[in-house]
Amino acid sequence: DAGITQSPxxxxxxxxxxxxLRCHQTENHRYMYWYRQDPGHGLRLIHYSYGVKDTxxxxxxxxxxxxxxxxxxxxxxxxxxxxxxxxxxxxxxxxSSGTEAFFGQGTRLTVV
Amino acid sequence: DQQVKQNxxxxxxxxxxxxxxxxxxxNSMFDYFLWYKKYxxxxxxxxxxxxxxxxxxxxxxxxxxxxxxxxxxxLHIVPSQPGDSAVYFCAxxxxxxxDMRFGAGTRLTVKP
Numbered sequence: 001d002a003g004i005t006q007s008p009x010x011x012x013x014x015x016x017x018x019x020x021l022r023c024h025q026t027e028n029h030r031y032m033y034w035y036r037q038d039p040g041h042g043l044r045l046i047h048y049s050y051g052v053k054d055t056x057x058x059x060x061x062x063x064x065x066x067x068x069x070x071x072x073x074x075x076x077x078x079x080x081x082x083x084x085x086x087x088x089x090x091x092x093x094x095x096s097s098g099t100e101a102f103f104g105q106g107t108r109l110t111v112v
Numbered sequence: 113d114q115q116v117k118q119n120x121x122x123x124x125x126x127x128x129x130x131x132x133x134x135x136x137x138x139n140s141m142f143d144y145f146l147w148y149k150k151y152x153x154x155x156x157x158x159x160x161x162x163x164x165x166x167x168x169x170x171x172x173x174x175x176x177x178x179x180x181x182x183x184x185x186x187l188h189i190v191p192s193q194p195g196d197s198a199v200y201f202c203a204x205x206x207x208x209x210x211d212m213r214f215g216a217g218t219r220l221t222v223k224p
Contacts, residue, residue, distance in 0.1 A: 004155075031210055042118070042201055042216035043156070050210050058211065090155055094212075099144050099163075099205065101212060103155030 003027050006091050006104040013111055019078040021107050023091030025071075031094040032074040033101060034058075034066065036087040043090065049074055081111045115139045116204050118215035126223055131189040133218050135202030138183065142204035142213075147176060147187045150199045150217070159200075160187070192222045 003026030013019050023032060034046040035058075045058030047066040055066050063085060065077045078085055088108050092101040117136045125131045133147075143164040148156035162169040162176045162185070169176050175188045189196055202215040 033212065035214070040121075040216060043203075043214035045211060045213060048211055056211075059213070092212075099207070100146055100158040100161055102158065103148075105155050106153075 004091060004093055004102060004104040006089075006107050008107060009105065010108045011110070013081050013109070015082060015111055016080050019081050019109065019111075021076045021089055021091075021109070023074045023076070023093075023104060025074075025093045027093060027095070027102075028071060029093040029098075029102075030071075030096045031101070032068065033092040033094070034064075034074065034076045035090045035092065036060065036085075037090060037106070038087050046076065046089075078109075081109075083111050085109065086111045114216070115142075116202055116213045116215040118202050118218050120218050121216070122219045122221070124221045124223065125192050127194055128191045131187075131192045131196065131220055131222065133187040133189075133200050133202075133220065135185050135187075135215055136183055137185075137204045139204065139206070139213075140183070141206045141209070143207055144205040145176070145178060145185050146203040146205065146212075147174075148201040148203060148214075150201060156201055189220075192220075194222045194224050196220060197222050 005024045033048040035043040044060045049055045049068040091104040094101040146161040147159040150156040178185045199217045205212045
């Protein structure tokens with residue numbers, strides 16, 4: 001298995017609170033991605049990173065921010081969580097020379 | 113706007129028969145296509161891929177076909193096995209822009 005760890009694996013939080021999800025890799029891959037999975041929508045790209053401090057928006061980036069201060073860590077922050085952000089969040093990594101991405105186990109976030 | 117579409121939410125086939133999963137895309141910049149398999153409570157795992165310069169790629173029981181003019185690809189599983197029961201995601205990648213977009217997924221059920 002690719003060395004990807006997502007934390008926490010499960011979280012319940014209240015509306016309006018900030019939340020940070022962490023993705024940690026041990027593969028030294030250049031590219032890292034955050035997706036959310038929702039019924040009927042599949043996996044939708046939130047943000048991605050192509051290097052330290054280099055990030056870009058995906059298709060559903062509103063309400064989310066990211067940071068990548070080290071190659072191995074990619075943080076996803078919900079500044080003020082809303083119920084519409086209840087979802088399963090997946091991190092993925094991809095090597096510069098590779099074409100497929102490898103996924104973490106996911107974080108189930110519930111906003112109440 | 114969903115750039116990758118899987119119009120069949122579910123598919124049920126008998127063990128030993130062929131499973132055909134379909135995927136359509138709209139962005140002509142996509143140059144690499146992938147299929148992922150996902151079991152409940154796990155992250156998606158890479159299954160098979162195809163470059164836009166090819167029209168077929170085979171790996172054991174799995175074959176992916178690409179029709180660029182129709183912007184359509186399909187995954188064939190022959191023979192289908194009960195262990196193939198999972199959600200299958202189609203993905204398309206624009207290598208130059210580094211992002212990767214997914215379809216909504218098709219839930220395959222293989223009945224013994």
